[in-house]
Amino acid sequence: MQADKTTVQRLLKTAVGQINGVMKMVDDDRYCIDISNQLQAAVAILQKANREVLHAHMRCCVTEAVESGNPDKKIDELLDLFDRTGK
Template identity: 80%
Template sequence: MKADKDSVQRLLKTAAGQLNGVMKMVEEDRYCIDISNQLQAVTAILKKANREILHAHMRCCVTEAVESGNADEKIDELLDLMERAAK
């Protein structure tokens, strides 16, 4: 992985902590909207971590593939990822 590991790990640990908090909220029968708000916060952090990983992938792995003339596989991977994200 070419992304900044410290940054990605920090984001994932934050998301994990928030998700543990959400599970506790569910156990405590907290207000639905409060739970939903926290789930959206977790989702936002995971999306940010994913963006960092994908940006690094584009800057490094895809760039290297283009320079070596083997970009088709990397482009197909990204297209597959985009299709799954659009569902």
């Protein structure tokens, strides 16, 4: 992985903490909207971690594939990923 591991790990640990907090909120029968807001916050952090990984992938792996004259596989991987996340 070419992304900054410290940044990605920090984001993932934050998401884990939020999810643990949401689980406690569910156990405590907290208000649904409050739970939903915390779930959305956890999703946002996971999306941020994913962007970090994908940006690094494009800066390194995709750039190398383009420079080598064989970008098709990397482009197809990204298109497949976009298709899955768009559903």
